[in-house]
Amino acid sequence: MSFYISLSGLKASQVDLATISNNVSNVSSTAFKKSKTIFGDIFAAAPMQTTNQVAGQGVRVQGVTQQFTQGTLETTDKTLDLAIAGEGYFTVKGEDGTISYTRNGAFAVDDNRFAVDTTGARIQIFPVDPQTGVTTIDPTTATPANLVDLNIPTNNPNTPTAQLTSVGVDKKGLVSAVYADGSTLYLGQVAMASFNSQEGLRQEGDAHWSATVASGNPLLGTANQGMYGSVNSGMLERSNVDITDELVALIAAQRNFQANSKAIEAANTLTTTIVNLRT
Structure with a gap:
């Protein structure tokens, strides 16, 4: 024995x-x-x-x-590098339409002007009014199917001759674009997800997880409130x-x-x- x-x-x-x-x-x-x-x-x-x-x-x-547990936040000074201070997750959609959740906020713009992460998945946002930045749907009742891809146009849709000069993301995840004519357009608000049981999430690799029966359905919301944490632009979360x-x-x-x-x-x-x- x-x-x-x-x-x-x-x-x-x-x-x-x-x-x-x-x-x-x-x-x-x-x-x-x-x-x-x-x-x-x-x-x-x-x-x-x-x-x-x-x-x-x-x-x-x-x-x-x-x-x-929370990893250390490292400054990168790149606007689309986003780090979460809290327990939320970014919602991303893969090329095959699969929804997953990640803490890796190293986003970049692809050739179609969509914001994508290191795996090519597109970050999901709540649609907002371009002038006021107010969400056009209720984040608390939204589902992943209600979210849209973040697209950052090179030219102002209202003034095609005005080119993009800068992009900003505030603590609440509201994405704004400033154009050469001085106008500012709000492109969307980053969709954050939280779960009743983080330990129930299924690992997918590359700091991505998918929801399971054990984790429960994702609870969508906006950053800088409740359990979702705040979004820090120009920073990345390091390994814990x-x-x-x-x-x-x-x-x-x-x-x-x-x-x-x-x-x-x-x-x-x-x-x-x-x-x-x-x-």
Whole structure:
């Protein structure tokens, strides 16, 4: 039995080592969220058996959960670099129409003048009145189907000869464009999403997540209020991995692996001794 107990410890240590290694390898990934391995003991006894005379039967991995703590905000001075200070997510739509959610706000303009992230997905916004910036739909009752892509036209739609001079994004996620004739047009308000259970989100890679039954449906809203956090233009959120903590955890996981290996070695020595006595 001791062989299998130690074997379960080896397998659990391998998962822990893989999790920590993934954290360390993504220390420079924008908006990456570190993970933590959760363990649980295995115990079984017969209904009439006294449990204080029974040893446990090893360990099992209950799951690998992400830690959605705030990462450090880094200044980039690029207007379309957006960082969230809070618990919200940007809503983006992939080329295949799939909606996902991200904290990676490294947006840029593609050849069609749409604002896209590093995967080519377009950021979603609430439509607004171009003159006043007031949303034309109620964000609290909106669904992802009500959102539109953010398009930044090179020329003023009302005055085609007036070219774009600058783009701005305020704390509430309201995107504005200033043109050469001095006019300002509001292009939309960044759609923020929140979830009842962040831990239930499904990882998609590149700091993207998708909604699941466990996370619940996205709760859409605007930035700088409630649970959505504020949008900071000209900044990016760094990984929340603390390299010092991870290296200490890596050493502990390595020692745990070695200890279980020694336990198997000791059990093997004991078994060999008993076999030699019989022969």
